[in-house]
Amino acid sequence: MYDRLKGFRDFYPEEMGPRREAMDAVETVCRRYGFREVGTPALERAQMYVDKSGEGIVEELYSFEDQGGRHVAMTPELTPTVARMVVAKQQELTKPIKWFSTRPFWRYEEPQQGRFREFYQTNVDIFGSSAPEADAEVMAVVADAFDRLGLTPDDFEFRVNHRGILGGLLASFGDDVDVEDGIRVVDKSEKVERAEYYDLLSGVGLTRDEARQVDDLLSAGDLDEIAEFAGTDQVAAGVENLRAVMAAAEDFGVREYLTLSPETARGLDYYTGAVFECFDSTGEVSRSIFGGGRYDDLIEEFGGPSMPAVGVAPGYATMTLLLQRAGVLPEGTLSTDYYVLRVGDTRAVAARIARQLRDRGHVVESDVAGRSFGAQLDYADSVGAETVVIVGERDLENDEVTVKDMDSGDQTTVPVEEFPGDRDRPTYDDFA
Amino acid sequence: MYDRLKGFRDFYPEEMGPRREAMDAVETVCRRYGFREVGTPALERAQMYVDKSGEGIVEELYSFEDQGGRHVAMTPELTPTVARMVVAKQQELTKPIKWFSTRPFWRYEEPQQGRFREFYQTNVDIFGSSAPEADAEVMAVVADAFDRLGLTPDDFEFRVNHRGILGGLLASFGDDVDVEDGIRVVDKSEKVERAEYYDLLSGVGLTRDEARQVDDLLSAGDLDEIAEFAGTDQVAAGVENLRAVMAAAEDFGVREYLTLSPETARGLDYYTGAVFECFDSTGEVSRSIFGGGRYDDLIEEFGGPSMPAVGVAPGYATMTLLLQRAGVLPEGTLSTDYYVLRVGDTRAVAARIARQLRDRGHVVESDVAGRSFGAQLDYADSVGAETVVIVGERDLENDEVTVKDMDSGDQTTVPVEEFPGDRDRPTYDDFA
Numbered sequence: 001m002y003d004r005l006k007g008f009r010d011f012y013p014e015e016m017g018p019r020r021e022a023m024d025a026v027e028t029v030c031r032r033y034g035f036r037e038v039g040t041p042a043l044e045r046a047q048m049y050v051d052k053s054g055e056g057i058v059e060e061l062y063s064f065e066d067q068g069g070r071h072v073a074m075t076p077e078l079t080p081t082v083a084r085m086v087v088a089k090q091q092e093l094t095k096p097i098k099w100f101s102t103r104p105f106w107r108y109e110e111p112q113q114g115r116f117r118e119f120y121q122t123n124v125d126i127f128g129s130s131a132p133e134a135d136a137e138v139m140a141v142v143a144d145a146f147d148r149l150g151l152t153p154d155d156f157e158f159r160v161n162h163r164g165i166l167g168g169l170l171a172s173f174g175d176d177v178d179v180e181d182g183i184r185v186v187d188k189s190e191k192v193e194r195a196e197y198y199d200l201l202s203g204v205g206l207t208r209d210e211a212r213q214v215d216d217l218l219s220a221g222d223l224d225e226i227a228e229f230a231g232t233d234q235v236a237a238g239v240e241n242l243r244a245v246m247a248a249a250e251d252f253g254v255r256e257y258l259t260l261s262p263e264t265a266r267g268l269d270y271y272t273g274a275v276f277e278c279f280d281s282t283g284e285v286s287r288s289i290f291g292g293g294r295y296d297d298l299i300e301e302f303g304g305p306s307m308p309a310v311g312v313a314p315g316y317a318t319m320t321l322l323l324q325r326a327g328v329l330p331e332g333t334l335s336t337d338y339y340v341l342r343v344g345d346t347r348a349v350a351a352r353i354a355r356q357l358r359d360r361g362h363v364v365e366s367d368v369a370g371r372s373f374g375a376q377l378d379y380a381d382s383v384g385a386e387t388v389v390i391v392g393e394r395d396l397e398n399d400e401v402t403v404k405d406m407d408s409g410d411q412t413t414v415p416v417e418e419f420p421g422d423r424d425r426p427t428y429d430d431f432a
Numbered sequence: 433m434y435d436r437l438k439g440f441r442d443f444y445p446e447e448m449g450p451r452r453e454a455m456d457a458v459e460t461v462c463r464r465y466g467f468r469e470v471g472t473p474a475l476e477r478a479q480m481y482v483d484k485s486g487e488g489i490v491e492e493l494y495s496f497e498d499q500g501g502r503h504v505a506m507t508p509e510l511t512p513t514v515a516r517m518v519v520a521k522q523q524e525l526t527k528p529i530k531w532f533s534t535r536p537f538w539r540y541e542e543p544q545q546g547r548f549r550e551f552y553q554t555n556v557d558i559f560g561s562s563a564p565e566a567d568a569e570v571m572a573v574v575a576d577a578f579d580r581l582g583l584t585p586d587d588f589e590f591r592v593n594h595r596g597i598l599g600g601l602l603a604s605f606g607d608d609v610d611v612e613d614g615i616r617v618v619d620k621s622e623k624v625e626r627a628e629y630y631d632l633l634s635g636v637g638l639t640r641d642e643a644r645q646v647d648d649l650l651s652a653g654d655l656d657e658i659a660e661f662a663g664t665d666q667v668a669a670g671v672e673n674l675r676a677v678m679a680a681a682e683d684f685g686v687r688e689y690l691t692l693s694p695e696t697a698r699g700l701d702y703y704t705g706a707v708f709e710c711f712d713s714t715g716e717v718s719r720s721i722f723g724g725g726r727y728d729d730l731i732e733e734f735g736g737p738s739m740p741a742v743g744v745a746p747g748y749a750t751m752t753l754l755l756q757r758a759g760v761l762p763e764g765t766l767s768t769d770y771y772v773l774r775v776g777d778t779r780a781v782a783a784r785i786a787r788q789l790r791d792r793g794h795v796v797e798s799d800v801a802g803r804s805f806g807a808q809l810d811y812a813d814s815v816g817a818e819t820v821v822i823v824g825e826r827d828l829e830n831d832e833v834t835v836k837d838m839d840s841g842d843q844t845t846v847p848v849e850e851f852p853g854d855r856d857r858p859t860y861d862d863f864a
Contacts, residue, residue, distance in 0.1 A: 001734050001735030010517050010520070012470060012517070016469045032790040033796070033797070034815065037445060037449070037452055039443030039447070041550055042506070043437055043506075043538070043550070044434070045435070062475075064494075066437075067540045104474060108498065118473055118475070129802070134801065137800045144790075251779045253783065253787055358465070363463060363464055363465075368558060368565040369565070369566065
């Protein structure tokens with residue numbers, strides 16, 4: 001009768017289970033690195049994105065006027081919001097500030113594989129450190145989470161670059177070059193034909209020869225060669241910083257996931273230093289899995305103090321594609337430890353047993369629909385119950401219940417006082 | 433520079449910690465009862481709420497036209513969405529369907545204590561059972577979660593009623609009475625003066641005398657008296673069903689939280705049977721903490737089969753008020769198991785130690801900002817680190833690290849190979 005909106009998804013339990021396991025893996029690792037969870041609004045002033053986000057994002061905003069006449073937008077990304085929050089409490093917050101949060105974002109894009117209008121990601125940010133260890137740590141968090149999910153170094157790579165190298169190289173051709181537009185062009189380099197690529201680079205102020213030189217240098221990927229060609233302090237500093245990030249990643253045990261990639265640009269305007277994008281190593285998933293980078297100027301632009309920052313934001317739609325490709329998508333199967341089956345007027349006893357099992361931390365279902373014996377057993381089977389405890393009127397007359405192992409089908413009667421008794425996880429085997 | 437929108441909240445870590453603990457308590461209990469998590473969109477067709485939600489909700493919708501010309505709304509409640517999802521997969525889903533999810537909703541209301549324009553709740557629903565056990569189970573889930581959070585039967589009560597009793601009583605005065613409007617009037621009975629209340633009841637088709645009779649009967653709260661007065665099957669059936677729900681709650685161990693309350697109405701139009709609202713027993717928190725009830729017709733109205741349903745939706749803004757009033761708001765303090773402090777060129781060893789401790793499941797921070805010894809120790813203190821492991825250049829020359837207990841300030845040197853060694857959670861005491 002009503003349809004779901006295009007680009008939005010319903011997650012039924014069988015889809016939500018794997019999704020939740022992936023989120024739990026990322027969040028568990030965040031917590032172990034000492035990142036603290038924050039919660040953020042779904043709506044912000046639209047002006048914040050007009051001022052701070054890239055053009056592409058503004059075109060895709062879900063924005064509208066609220067009942068109070070405010071021009072608001074459903075958040076298309078988290079960074080402006082956390083920047084606002086840091087600025088609001090800049091004095092009180094202990095630095096470095098290490099925050100994470102998992103939530104949906106919204107962009108009016110054309111849906112395609114791994115891309116939806118509503119998409120979930122976990123943002124992981126460090127504010128207040130310009131040190132290369134901060135860049136390396138946010139990458140280490142995701143690498144560890146991916147490892148936890150069963151991905152190996154053969155499955156994915158972080159392509160790492162530095163805005164100082166790419167921007168510095170473009171700037172070295174003279175003041176006529178529009179560096180920001182140039183970075184956006186390079187960001188598209190893999191998606192367009194060479195001829196078009198050179199046209200686009202010409203459009204930002206390079207000659208055809210210079211465009212070819214840029215292309216050759218970036219695809220060769222030799223940092224020393226790029227630095228020498230550009231001959232500017234900006235590029236030299238970029239190369240030095242990028243190497244320091246790689247060295248920190250080496251110490252942090254995640255160097256093997258990193259690939260130097262001078263063509264990696266990242267679409268967002270606010271990046272200032274190291275940038276990185278994660279890709280499927282096999283190329284089967286052709287999209288970027290997620291990205292991140294350093295944005296040292298944003299807090300100051302938001303009216304805060306000078307405060308360096310770096311962040312990364314793994315997204316779950318693309319991550320699911322990678323996990324599927326690698327054959328390690330969590331199963332998230334429907335598991336149930338116990339089903340307490342009632343026959344006749346035995347609800348009080350059945351409920352007591354269910355409660356005691358739940359108190360021990362188990363997943364326990366019991367009838368809430370007045371079902372027959374057979375229907376209850378079918379249901380117990382359908383939810384994957386391992387053990388069924390049958391509380392029947394006749395058994396109870398003998399102060400007994402029946403414990404049934406659903407795998408083998410074996411069952412035995414047990415004195416009702418002994419179930420669960422002092423056992424933590426009683427099964428058929430305990431009484432057989 | 434940019435301000436947060438009115439009625440929206442930023443949760444910094446110190447606010448998010450308690451919030452997360454409360455959500456975890458509710459979700460843990462949901463899982464133990466065999467409810468399965470679902471994920472749902474933030475936007476739906478606005479028409480769905482116009483058709484299915486109460487008038488009040490429609491007035492408060494955040495609705496707008498999206499870039500594709502669709503009239504959409506930010507979801508003000510979950511029930512229509514899950515009804516849509518159940519209808520979409522009505523054949524495949526095993527009944528009873530038991531779902532939960534935690535997420536924000538949005539209503540353009542005037543913010544006040546415990547009420548925001550963006551608010552979080554956990555929806556807990558059972559589809560496919562008309563049995564009183566289903567009503568009792570959703571109440572038991574919340575009662576168990578509240579118990580887990582440290583609340584006692586003295587802290588809160590569920591005021592329980594039945595639409596068949598309230599609606600049946602109003603209907604018994606004749607066809608001229610607008611029963612739905614009358615229920616909405618009774619829903620406001622505690623918020624208005626008696627004279628105004630009687631005026632409002634007159635407005636739905638009762639005489640002043642009848643209005644007084646209704647008020648007397650409902651406030652006396654004697655189910656038998658109400659049934660006798662009304663003399664209709666509808667009221668008798670409502671009374672019988674409500675008593676069956678109470679009896680199931682008794683068996684489920686949560687009867688002590690329930691209070692019969694014939695005046696409890698619930699604002700939403702789609703309720704058909706038992707309804708309940710949770711209140712602070714002391715009355716200090718004067719608002720309803722949350723509510724729920726049975727909505728047996730909604731799935732069919734959504735184009736699905738006839739499928740009874742019952743649900744409850746504890747909200748965290750009001751729950752926080754209750755937890756605060758009772759003095760059991762989770763602390764969610766900033767806890768850190770280890771801080772690995774680096775002095776000099778010791779990053780590789782420090783990172784190895786941090787990684788090994790994280791692999792054991794601990795929360796471990798280390799320097800990512802190039803800080804001095806003192807600044808690192810201050811930071812370790814500020815994040816509540818229990819143990820600081822000092823990895824210094826000079827210590828390392830002797831293949832040693834220093835283990836410091838932050839509580840006592842005691843410290844000792846330890847051979848670097850022995851930390852963490854085969855210990856699961858090494859502390860100063862292990863080496864003192």
